[in-house]
Every structure is written in structure tokens, then in C-alpha cells.
Amino acid sequence: MTDAAELRRRTQEFLAAYPPAGTARLDFLRARFDAGLAWVHFPEGLGGLGAPRSLQAVVDAELAAAGAPDNDPRRIGIGLGMAAPTILRYGTEEQKHRLLRPLWTGEEVWCQLFSEPGAGSDLAALGTRAVRDGDDWVVNGQKVWTSSAHLARWAILIARTDPDLPKHRGITYFLCDMTDPGVEVRPLRQITGEAEFNEVFLTDVRIPDSLRLGEVGDGWRVAQTTLNNERVAIGGTPVPREGGMIGKVAATWRERPGLRTHDLHQRLLGLWVEAEVARLTGVRLRQQLVAGQPGPEGAGMKLGFARLNQEISGLEVELLGEEGLLYDDWTMRRPELVDFTGRDAGYRYLRSKGNSIEGGTSEILLNIVAERVLGLPAEPRTDKDVAWKDLAR
Numbered sequence: 001m002t003d004a005a006e007l008r009r010r011t012q013e014f015l016a017a018y019p020p021a022g023t024a025r026l027d028f029l030r031a032r033f034d035a036g037l038a039w040v041h042f043p044e045g046l047g048g049l050g051a052p053r054s055l056q057a058v059v060d061a062e063l064a065a066a067g068a069p070d071n072d073p074r075r076i077g078i079g080l081g082m083a084a085p086t087i088l089r090y091g092t093e094e095q096k097h098r099l100l101r102p103l104w105t106g107e108e109v110w111c112q113l114f115s116e117p118g119a120g121s122d123l124a125a126l127g128t129r130a131v132r133d134g135d136d137w138v139v140n141g142q143k144v145w146t147s148s149a150h151l152a153r154w155a156i157l158i159a160r161t162d163p164d165l166p167k168h169r170g171i172t173y174f175l176c177d178m179t180d181p182g183v184e185v186r187p188l189r190q191i192t193g194e195a196e197f198n199e200v201f202l203t204d205v206r207i208p209d210s211l212r213l214g215e216v217g218d219g220w221r222v223a224q225t226t227l228n229n230e231r232v233a234i235g236g237t238p239v240p241r242e243g244g245m246i247g248k249v250a251a252t253w254r255e256r257p258g259l260r261t262h263d264l265h266q267r268l269l270g271l272w273v274e275a276e277v278a279r280l281t282g283v284r285l286r287q288q289l290v291a292g293q294p295g296p297e298g299a300g301m302k303l304g305f306a307r308l309n310q311e312i313s314g315l316e317v318e319l320l321g322e323e324g325l326l327y328d329d330w331t332m333r334r335p336e337l338v339d340f341t342g343r344d345a346g347y348r349y350l351r352s353k354g355n356s357i358e359g360g361t362s363e364i365l366l367n368i369v370a371e372r373v374l375g376l377p378a379e380p381r382t383d384k385d386v387a388w389k390d391l392a393r
Contacts, residue, residue, distance in 0.1 A: 004058045007051065011037060011062040020068040029071055029105040037063075038071075038104045042088060046100050054287075071106045074337045078148060079103040079110035083156050086226045087175075090214040095175070099154070111152035112230075113143040113176060113200055114223070118393060120144075121361045123158075124167040124220060125391065128202065130159035130174065137161075137174065137212070139182075139205040145358065149185045149198035150334050152178045156226060157207075158219045163389040170388055171219035175211040182206075191350045193330035196338060230359050231298035232285065239279055245312045245348060246275040248341055252319060259319050268319075271312050278304050299360065299368040306355035306362055309340075313349040320345055 018031050032038055033047045037059050042048025063070075073080055084103055087096060102108040119125040128141025139159055149155070155176040162170030176183070182205035187195030214222040242250055253260065253268060278301070285297055317324035327346040340348055356362040370376040383391055 004055055007040065007049075007055050007058050008062060010035070011059050015062070015066050015068070020066055025069045026105060026107070028069055030101070032063075032068075033101050033104050039084075042100075046088070046096055047104055071104060076103070076106045076109055077337075078112055079108070079154075081232070082112060082226045082230045083110045083154070085229045086156065086173075086213065086222060089225055090173070090222050092210075094210070095213070099175070103154075108153040109148055109151045111146050111149045111155045111178070111198075111200075112226070113146060113149075113155045113157040113202075114226075115143060115145045117142060117144050121364050123223075124171070125388070125393075126158060126160060126171070127393075128157075128159045129163075130161050130172060130207070132161070132209075133206075135209050136206045137172075137209065139174070139176070139202045139207055141202050143200040143202070144188070144197075146185075146198045146200050147196060147358070148336070149178065149200050150187065150195075151336060154178060155200075156213075158223050160388065161219075162217060164387050165217070166385055167383065167388045167391065168220045170217060171223070172216050173213045173219035173222040174207050175213055176202075176205065176207055177211075180205055180207075187332075187334055189332060191353065192347060193327075194333045194335055196335050227360065228298055231302040231365070238282065238286065241276065241279065242272075243279070244275070245309055245316075245340055245352075246272055248345075248348070249312055249316045249319065252316065259321070264315065264319055267315055271308065271315060274304075275308055275312070278308060297373060299365040300373060302359055303362055303365040303369065306352075309348075309352040309355045313345070313352045316345045317349045324349075 014032065014035050014037060018028050020028060023031075036042075036044055036047065036049040038047035040049050040051040040056050040059060041053040043050055071080075080103070084100060087099055087103075091099070099108075103110060113128075114123060114126075116126050116128060118127055126141075128139065128143065130137040130139045137159075139157070141159065143157075146155075155178055157174045157176040158171050159174060160170055161172040164170065178185070182203040184201040184203070186199045186201070188197040188199050189195045190197060249268060250272065253265075281304075282301060285301055324345050326344070327350075328344045338351065340351065343351075360368075367379065371378050
């Protein structure tokens with residue numbers, strides 16, 4: 001299945017069998033997955049046809065023209081962008097067939113249990129423990145900054161299974177059922193007033209060994225697949241020219257000439273050019289994905305995404321003057337998604353502060369770009385061969 005014309009024909013036949021106007025949304029999405037039109041580069045039987053990734057655009061265009069419903073990708077971004085590629089690469093056949101379909105249709109939301117209060121930027125120093133007990137693992141610990149945990153049925157989880165090994169080695173990767181006893185989700189209110197993030201406490205949570213992803217002790221390598229895909233998902237999302245936050249500022253500039261100054265004009269022009277460069281770089285990165293797994297280049301995209309969002313939102317607040325200091329609603333909510341362009345300038349300014357923390361801090365991403373993209377010498381590491389249990393904490 002490598003021919004665009006054949007794939008277009010298949011999509012049209014699917015639409016004839018499941019007309020969007022007369023098919024319930026969930027039924028349509030399930031049927032689309034079963035037809036291999038969910039993500040065409042996945043294997044047959046797992047939502048795909050084993051086709052080149054580039055041909056997904058052919059399917060999407062036909063479905064969009066027919067008014068077909070999508071799977072609300074912003075709401076289930078963690079599942080689509082992080083969990084799915086990791087499960088596909090490391091999961092058992094049973095795991096793939098059980099989990100991928102409801103993940104893609106949005107019936108089961110996913111979250112990510114990686115960061116911890118004592119191991120933020122230094123993720124490999126995590127202390128959540130998983131101890132083997134027969135066919136189960138008993139997990140105890142705390143995770144933090146967990147987006148969508150209040151909505152999630154499943155989580156991708158890394159935990160320490162051998163404290164006698166150096167920190168990068170004694171880690172194992174699990175799939176955690178968020179409805180299991182011992183999983184407690186608490187809202188973590190942010191500067192925006194919302195609780196989009198959460199703290200998650202794990203107390204004697206029993207995870208069957210059948211929900212382990214990859215080999216015991218190989219969790220750091222498995223997690224790199226997740227993290228590389230996460231950075232691409234955050235920083236490489238396709239947008240049209242003048243889309244996203246730069247579009248909001250540009251629209252205000254055009255519609256309200258009384259707000260303009262020479263200095264703001266120069267800054268807007270500079271940021272517009274940078275946003276366009278970032279957009280085109282994202283196009284190139286997604287083309288590279290056609291050839292294989294995402295690499296460290298995604299770190300650069302995510303790094304630029306965070307910096308641009310913060311600078312653009314700061315410019316927008318300055319452009320609006322006193323009006324930019326207003327904030328629409330401080331109500332404590334637990335939203336299903338982040339809507340940068342659907343809220344006001346004050347929200348964009350405050351929420352963008354988290355962009356340089358979530359998905360890997362900018363400081364860590366700078367190291368990744370320096371060492372893995374530019375080939376600069378690695379920073380000295382005194383803890384490389386020290387057992388995790390002997391590290392200072």
C-alpha cells in the first residue's frame with residue numbers, strides 16, 4: 001500500500017460505507033481504525049496499512065472534504081503523541097491490540113507519570129519504586145505535573161526496580177490503570193487559576209507484569225522513545241502560516257492601528273519571521289519522520305516553541321497596554337485541553353510560562369541539542385557509575 005491513488009480510492013469506499021452524516025461519531029472512528037485509515041503507517045490490524053507516513057495526508061484530506069469527525073486530537077494528545085508510538089515499538093501483540101484502538105478513538109484517555117517532586121529535570125533520578133511480588137509489581141511513589149490525570153484511564157509510568165544500579169539503568173516502564181486501587185489524583189492549581197495539571201500518589205498499586213513495556217531495567221531506553229515523540233508532538237504540531245499565537249498578535253496589530261509603536265513594530269516583525277522559520281522547520285522535521293523514529297532534533301523544535309510562545313505572548317500584552325493586564329476568569333477548573341488561541345491575551349501570557357518546563361525543561365533541551373545535534377562535549381557527570389541508592393538526595 002504505497003500508492004496515493006489506491007489509498008484515495010479506499011478512503012472513498014470507506015466513506016460510502018460509513019457516510020459521516022449518517023454514522024454515529026464513535027462508530028465512525030472505530031470503523032476508520034479497523035479500515036486502517038487511522039494512522040496509515042501503523043501495521044494492518046492496528047489502525048494502519050503499513051503505508052508510508054506521508055500518505056496520511058491523502059486520507060485526512062478526503063475525510064475533511066467529506067465532513068468526517070476527527071478524534072479530538074488535542075484532548076488525547078498524550079495518547080496519540082507519546083503512548084501510541086511507544087506501545088507500537090515495545091508492546092506485546094496483546095498490548096497493542098487491547099490498547100491502541102480505544103486510545104485512537106478517544107474512548108480511553110492517557111496521561112504520563114514521569115516527573116516527580118524530587119526528580120524534575122533530572123528524570124533519571126526518579127524514586128518511585130516498583131517491587132516484584134509474584135506476577136505483579138507493587139508501586140509506591142508520587143508523580144507531579146501530570147496533564148489529564150483527572151481524565152485518564154491509562155498512564156505510561158516509569159519506576160525504579162533496582163536501586164543498586166546507576167540511576168539510568170535500574171528503571172522499568174509500565175502501563176498503569178488509573179482506576180486501580182491506590183491511585184490518587186489531586187488537582188495542582190496553576191498561575192492561570194486552572195488545574196490542568198495534577199499530582200498523582202501511588203500507594204501499593206499492583207501492576208501485573210503483563211502491563212510491563214519492554215524488559216525489566218530497560219525503562220530508560222523505552223522512555224527515550226516517549227520523550228522524543230513528546231517533543232515532536234509539542235513543538236512540531238503542524239500550523240498554517242500565521243497560525244497559533246503569532247496570528248493573534250498580527251490580527252490585533254492590523255485591526256487596531258492606534259496601538260502601534262515603532263518599537264513594537266520591529267519586535268513583531270522579528271517574531272513573525274521566527275515563527276515562520278519555526279513553522280517551516282516543523283514541516284521539514286515531519287518529513288524526516290517519514291524515514292523513521294524522531295531523533296534529538298525534536299528537542300530543538302520544542303525549545304523554540306517555548307521561547308517563541310513566551311516572547312510573542314509578552315509582546316501581545318505590551319501591545320494591548322492596560323487591556324493586556326485584564327484576565328477573563330480565575331475560576332478553578334480542571335479543563336480537558338489547553339486552548340491558547342481561544343482565550344484572552346492574559347491567559348496566553350500566563351500559560352506560556354509553563355512551556356519552558358513541560359515536556360522537558362529548556363535547560364535540559366539545550367543540553368540535548370548541544371550534545372546530540374551539535375556534537376559538543378558532554379557535561380561532566382560524577383554520578384554516572386554510582387548506584388542510585390548511594391546518590392545524595
